[in-house]
Amino acid sequence: MDKRERMIPIAKPYLTEEEAQAAYDTILTGWTTQGPKVQEFEEKFAAYTGVKYAVAVSNCTTALHLSMIVAGVGAGDEVICPSMSYIATANAIKYVGATPVFAEVQPESYNLSPVDAEKKITDKTKAILIVHQIGMPADIDAFKELSERYNLKLIEDAACAAGSAYKGKKIGSNSELVCFSFHPRKVISTGDGGMITTNREDYYRRLKLLRQHGMSVNDRVRHEANKVIFEDHVEVGYNYRMTDIQAAVGIKQLEKLDWIVSERRKVAATYNEAFKDLDFIRLPSEKEGYYSNYQSYSIYLKRDCPLDRNSLMQELLDKGIASRRGVMTSHRETAYKNIQGNINLPVSEDLQDNSIILPLYVPMKEDEVTHVIDSFFNILMAPRVLTY
Numbered sequence: 001m002d003k004r005e006r007m008i009p010i011a012k013p014y015l016t017e018e019e020a021q022a023a024y025d026t027i028l029t030g031w032t033t034q035g036p037k038v039q040e041f042e043e044k045f046a047a048y049t050g051v052k053y054a055v056a057v058s059n060c061t062t063a064l065h066l067s068m069i070v071a072g073v074g075a076g077d078e079v080i081c082p083s084m085s086y087i088a089t090a091n092a093i094k095y096v097g098a099t100p101v102f103a104e105v106q107p108e109s110y111n112l113s114p115v116d117a118e119k120k121i122t123d124k125t126k127a128i129l130i131v132h133q134i135g136m137p138a139d140i141d142a143f144k145e146l147s148e149r150y151n152l153k154l155i156e157d158a159a160c161a162a163g164s165a166y167k168g169k170k171i172g173s174n175s176e177l178v179c180f181s182f183h184p185r186k187v188i189s190t191g192d193g194g195m196i197t198t199n200r201e202d203y204y205r206r207l208k209l210l211r212q213h214g215m216s217v218n219d220r221v222r223h224e225a226n227k228v229i230f231e232d233h234v235e236v237g238y239n240y241r242m243t244d245i246q247a248a249v250g251i252k253q254l255e256k257l258d259w260i261v262s263e264r265r266k267v268a269a270t271y272n273e274a275f276k277d278l279d280f281i282r283l284p285s286e287k288e289g290y291y292s293n294y295q296s297y298s299i300y301l302k303r304d305c306p307l308d309r310n311s312l313m314q315e316l317l318d319k320g321i322a323s324r325r326g327v328m329t330s331h332r333e334t335a336y337k338n339i340q341g342n343i344n345l346p347v348s349e350d351l352q353d354n355s356i357i358l359p360l361y362v363p364m365k366e367d368e369v370t371h372v373i374d375s376f377f378n379i380l381m382a383p384r385v386l387t388y
């Protein structure tokens with residue numbers, strides 16, 4: 001066995017023979033791009049999240065882009081969002097010519113702070129884009145109240161949050177536009193893929209048009225028609241379709257979602273229990289009413305942690321354990337660094353620099369979990385020569 005095979009990876013999608021068979025069967029039907037499987041996946045996803053409509057797209061980045069358009073965000077507008085998110089969050093705002101205005105996150109949850117978000121509101125603000133970072137729901141009620149008070153649109157980037165819940169309701173049903181990802185680093189995967197959930201029929205209709213070139217009568221309808229029908233392209237749209245092959249996989253993944261989340265939560269609980277007495281770290285915590293799918297398990301290393309974050313990552317890697325740095329901040333990426341002048345986000349920067357994400361996937365064997373825990377202790381508790 002070479003070293004890569006022995007490695008404990010950061011993540012692994014839970015894909016089985018069942019998903020492979022579903023993709024195989026779909027290929028043999030001869031209808032491979034957006035068609036009946038996409039429709040079935042949408043209906044099942046809408047039922048799962050408790051909304052009227054779901055629209056499948058190629059990934060969560062395109063879901064966010066289309067959501068910006070239907071929410072009416074455009075050139076000259078500002079959208080408040082966390083910098084601490086995968087760069088796709090900010091990019092979707094840029095795609096429509098608007099400006100992402102980065103606000104701080106709360107250190108315990110890695111999620112947008114309603115207090116700082118309110119400070120960033122100007123007369124150009126059109127929307128707030130909240131992110132349920134690494135699967136932990138953001139403070140949705142506070143943002144609903146804020147967006148109502150200032151007459152702003154509220155959009156949810158739930159890329160990481162399929163299967164998470166807020167005050168007893170699945171993420172997806174709490175606001176007008178909620179965007180999901182099925183990238184392989186997420187809890188369920190269709191290879192790549194995305195979904196938008198909404199209760200608004202007008203949004204639903206426009207999203208369906210926009211994802212397929214603004215086509216008034218789609219190919220499937222024309223295919224099945226026994227009368228000649230011609231389509232019109234009613235506005236400039238996009239090719240943001242999900243394929244039927246992906247949707248067939250998604251249907252099988254959705255059936256497993258609650259089970260996958262419960263398995264992920266068991267691993268998170270084992271980590272929490274093992275590390276609970278280490279004073280120099282802060283563990284993830286769920287407030288009352290918040291239910292995380294633990295898309296990632298992130299630990300914050302406090303000032304008195306015996307080892308810096310990057311050295312800890314390297315020593316874990318030397319023991320065959322992959323880890324990742326804390327969630328990135330967009331304002332420190334080259335693409336955003338210079339466009340909005342000096343941005344001061346000390347909490348986000350500190351979290352990015354001093355957090356570490358540990359492996360978590362399904363099925364994670366008991367000896368793998370134990371190896372991560374033991375290695376974490378051995379590395380951090382090893383006697384060290386003090387260099388100061």
Ligand SMILES: C[C@H]1O[C@H](OP(=O)(O)OP(=O)(O)OC[C@H]2O[C@@H](n3cnc4c(=O)[nH]c(N)nc43)[C@H](O)[C@@H]2O)[C@@H](O)[C@@H](O)[C@@H]1N
Pocket residue numbers: 009010011012013086159160183184185324357
């Ligand atoms: C939430 C964010 O998480 C991810 O950031 P990250 O730094 O934690 O993880 P990444 O290194 O990008 O995740 C890739 C890891 O996810 C696992 N993986 C397993 N299968 C795949 C795959 O097919 N494609 C990719 N890209 N990754 C796959 C592997 O362990 C691989 O190393 C990013 O992929 C972002 O795209 C994502 N939004």
Ligand SMILES: O=C(O)CCC(=O)C(=O)O
Pocket residue numbers: 059060061062086088159180181182183193194
């Ligand atoms: O592009 C990526 O690496 C991840 C972004 C994502 O999750 C998505 O667009 O669905």
